[in-house]
Amino acid sequence: MTEHAFSPAERSAIYRVIAARxxxxxxxxxxxxxxxxxxxxxxxxxxxxxxxxxxxxxxxxxxxxxxxxxxxxxxxxxxxxxxxxxxxxxxxxxxxxxxxxxxxxxxxxxxxxxxxxxxxxxxxxxxxxxxxxxxxxxxxxxxxxxxxxxxxxxxxxxxxxxxxxxxxxxxxxxxxxxxxxxxxxxxPDRPQLEIDDWAVGRPLSEFVAENRWAAQAPIVGWST
Structure with missing residues (x-):
């Protein structure tokens, strides 16, 4: 964290609105x-x-x-x-x-x-x-x-x-x-296309690599 960071409440609000969109x-x-x-x-x-x-x-x-x-x-x-x-x-x-x-x-x-x-x-x-x-x-x-x-x-x-x-x-x-x-x-608490059984969102870990295209990034917690 740096001195330029927003307050914990402000940061929480930003992440909340992203997740709730x-x-x-x-x-x-x-x-x-x-x-x-x-x-x-x-x-x-x-x-x-x-x-x-x-x-x-x-x-x-x-x-x-x-x-x-x-x-x-x-x-x-x-x-x-x-x-x-x-x-x-x-x-x-x-x-x-x-x-x-x-x-x-x-x-x-x-x-x-x-x-x-x-x-x-x-x-x-x-x-x-x-x-x-x-x-x-x-x-x-x-x-x-x-x-x-x-x-x-x-x-x-x-x-x-x-x-x-x-x-x-x-x-x-x-x-x-x-x-x-x-x-x-x-x-809704999840995307409408998931609710309608059209598609299912995939986890972040499937979209992040390290150094090369197919090399999975070993970051703890990125499997969800």
């Missing part, structure tokens, strides 16, 4: 988020790190009910195509609730900004670092929302070009996420 699909219909809370959440997102300080994120707040329904239609079309691509798990997938677009208090579309090609710092060999930076902004928003007692769901089931055309996104920009945000009935 969930990808939410069920929201309280007709609910609202106060503007000051929404501003804090977006400020948290905007405080994310970005490669070369390029800040490639763009947040589009959807306030038009008709546009919200159009976005839902784009997502539902891709949901059907995803089900077809899953073959034997088709029916199982269609039984899942994969979004809360029509029920959430606030809806945002997050896009990679235009003009990203001008940013070379940190992207010459890894151009995808713009997406990594946007992902950090989304995670900041997610954690801040959970700390405020709000749920968030990241929807990625859509055709980016079709959604971009719907929202007037420039050709050199790209929609990468639909975010459903708002009060929720409850936060």
């Amino acid at each position: 969930r990808d939410m699909r069920r929201f309280v219909p007709g609910s609202e988020i106060p503007e000051d809370v929404l501003f804090r959440l977006l400020q948290a997102a905007h405080a994310a790190p970005s490669v070369g300080l390029m800040q490639p994120w763009r947040f589009i707040r959807i306030t038009d009910p008709a546009l919200r329904r159009d976005i839902h239609a784009v997502v539902d079309d891709e949901r059907q195509r995803t089900a077809e691509a899953l073959g034997p798990r088709n029916a199982e997938f269609l039984a899942l609730k994969v979004e809360g677009i029509l029920d959430c208090a606030e809806l945002f579309v997050v896009a990679l900004g235009d003009g990203r090609q001008a940013h070379v710092f940190g992207r010459r060999t890894l151009p995808q670092m713009d997406l990594a930076s946007v992902s950090c902004a989304i995670e900041n928003l997610w954690l801040a929302a959970r700390a405020e007692g709000l749920g968030m769901g990241w929807v990625s089931i859509f055709d980016p070009r079709r959604l971009g055309q719907l929202l007037g996104v420039p050709e050199d920009a790209e929609a990468v996420a639909v975010l459903c945000l708002g009060p929720v009935p409850e936060f």
